[in-house]
Amino acid sequence: MIQQLSIFVQNEVGSVAKVTAILKSNNINLRAIASFDTPEFAILRIVVDQPERAKAVLTEGGFAVTVSEAIAVELEDKPGVLHDLLQVIADAGFGVNYIYSIVIRSGKVPLIILNTDNLEGSKSVLKEKGYSVAEQEDVVL
Amino acid sequence: MIWAKEETLTRQEMSDLQFNRLKETLNRIYEKVPAYREKMNQAGVACEDIKDLDDLAKLPFTMKQDLRDNYPFGLFTAPKKDLVRIHASSGTTGKPTVVGYTKNDMDLWTECVSRIACMGGASSDDVAQISFGYGMFTGALGLHYGLENIGASVVPASSGNTQKQIMYMEDFEATLLVATPSYALHIGEIAKEMGKKLNIKIGLFGGEGMTEPMREEMYKLFGREMKVTQNYGMSELIGPGVSGECLELCGMHINEDHFIPEIINPDTGEVLAAGEKGELVVTCITKEALPLIRYRTGDITRLFYEPCKCGRTTVRMENLSGRSDDMLIIRGVNVFPSQIEEVLLKIPQIGAHYEILVDRKNHMDTMEISVELADESLLDSYAKLGELEKKIKFDLRTVLGLDAMIKLVGPRSLKRFEGKARRVTDLRK
Structure with a gap:
């Protein structure tokens, strides 16, 4: 499992930039980011190298932040691999809440970040099927 | 038409009637409502000190808080078994303000609303759709009884489900609409969107103030020949029926044989002269269940005593220009x-x-x-x-x-x- 931060951002000009400004000034490295065009506010999800410290500085900066777990899975870069992975989860009867990804990992394959309605269950079925499920230290470098 | 002869009394006749009714009501309250008796004792004023209408100013005010402090029936002068109706309005502290009516109060309420309906041009020929929310709010049932009393055909549509409202109006050939001004405009707009031509000739609006631009919007949506009036009341006093505009549109005639109005400086409590702007204070002089003495309405207005071109001699209050506290009126x-x-x-x-x-x-x-x-x-x-x-x-x-x-x-x-x-x-x- 990896740690992700969920941050409440209002639909205003510069609101995401305020988050990144705080991360930058504290020298925290972003590994992944996901945000979608919702009408009034958004939950910005990020993966960083120092999640607890990022939470502390963002909270101090006036943001509502929570740290939670997500599954990160290594995927080869070829057609159909994401489908195969999602089929494993679907066959196990779990629902996917959202997906985003970490693309830049020096010399390593990308990671897909998943949230499902059963994190532990999803993780074990994926491991059973031979997927490489990453831990927090795998996203730091 | 003018519904009641009390609407055309001379000033002297009205004052005499008011004074007699005030004395009777005050004696009854002093005897039956400990909370107000205590207020009078503290102010050092006795029933006998009230020798003419000007002496009204000697009496202590009744505030909304008094109703809450005496929740639910503490200010009532009639035993609970004599009540035939209980209404309540929302309050700031979670406890609502409770009001009640005896059989005679219901008749009096119906009478007051009948006058206001007639002032606004209603008659027994009208099909009256009531689009106020029915329930604990006094607005809907107040207009309902008054309009039935003058012989109109009442359609108790309540509020909401606007498209169905419009269907009823069209199919029943409604000629009269009772609603908050904002809801009436909404109905008019939806009807326009649906391509319906309604036959509403009379609007009796209340529950919230209607500004002149809103009246102009009514004419645009419902037609220039529409008779657009507003009326005023509050549950604590009786509900709708305290005052209403006649077709001359020069303020709202107060049913002053039942309600004595005063205008005070809201900060000092001092009574202001006719024509001066201040807070409206109303004394109920005929109600059996809940007659309030010098009730602070919080509404800012002026009073005009000159007889009206419509033939009525009752005092008129200017359309409201604000409130002395922070209450909001939202959709009535x-x-x-x-x-x-x-x-x-x-x-x-x-x-x-x-x-x-x-x-x-x-x-x-x-x-x-x-x-x-x-x-x-x-x-x-x-x-x-x-x-x-x-x-x-x-x-x-x-x-x-x-x-x-x-x-x-x-x-x-x-x-x-x-x-x-x-x-x-x-x-x-």
Whole structure:
């Protein structure tokens, strides 16, 4: 499992930039980011190298932040691999809440970040099927 | 037509009638309502000290708080078994303001509303659709009984489901509409969108003030020949039926054989001369169950005693120009910011600060309440945040009887105040 931060951002000009400004000034490295065009506010999800410290500085900066777990899975870069992975989860009867990804990992394959309605269950079925499920230290470098 | 002979008395006849009724009512209250008796004793005034109408100014005021302090029936002068109707209006502290009617009060109420309906041009030929919300609110049933009494055919449509309302109006050939001005405009607009030509010739509007631009909008939507009047009342006094505009549109005639109006300086309590602007204070002189002496309405207006071109001699009150406190009227419902605060403060997932934005869109009042998210664990999913919004809306609806839009904002993002908080922005003004 990896740690992700969920941050409440209002639909205003510069609101995401305020988050990144705080991360930058504290020298925290972003590994992944996901945000979608919702009408009034958004939950910005990020993966960083120092999640607890990022939470502390963002909270101090006036943001509502929570740290939670997500599954990160290594995927080869070829057609159909994401489908195969999602089929494993679907066959196990779990629902996917959202997906985003970490693309830049020096010399390593990308990671897909998943949230499902059963994190532990999803993780074990994926491991059973031979997927490489990453831990927090795998996203730091 | 003029419904009652009391609407055309000479000033002397009216004063004599008022004084006799005041004396009788005051004696009854002194005998039966300990809370008001105590007020009179503290003020050092006895029933015998009231020797003419000007002496009314010697009597202590009754405030909305007195009704709450004596919840539910403490200010009543009739035994509970004599009540035939009980209504309640929303209050700031969670306890509503309770009002009650004896059989005679119901007759008197019906009489007062009948006069107002006639003033606005209604007659037994009308099919009257009542689009006020029925329930504890006095507006709908008050107009309902008055209009039935003059022989109109009443359609108790209540509020909401606008397209069905329009279908009834069309199919029943409704000629008269009772609604808040904002809801009437909304109905008119939806009818226009649906391509329906309604036959509404009379509008009896109330529950909230109607500005002249709104009246002009009514003419545009319902036709220039429409008779557009507004009327005034409040549950504590009787409900609708205290006063109403005649077709001369020069203020609202007060049924002063039942309600004595005064205008006071809201800060000092001093009675102001006719024509001066101040807070309206009303004394009920005929009611059996709940006659209030010098009730502070909080409404700012002026009084005109000159006889009207319509033939009535009753005093007229100017259309309202504001309130002496912070009450909001939203879609005809009284809303106190403190009621909203009370609801919000009971929800731990949000912070203690809030902002209320009131506006008018498509002629309907809207209320948006911004609250700060305080529980980070809800950020797991949009669904959890959605649940929180739903809960806030539901709790507000339970207390206010009104839907509000909720805007969730980040912690510490709302304005903070060092002195008196100004949390309400009313863009309708």
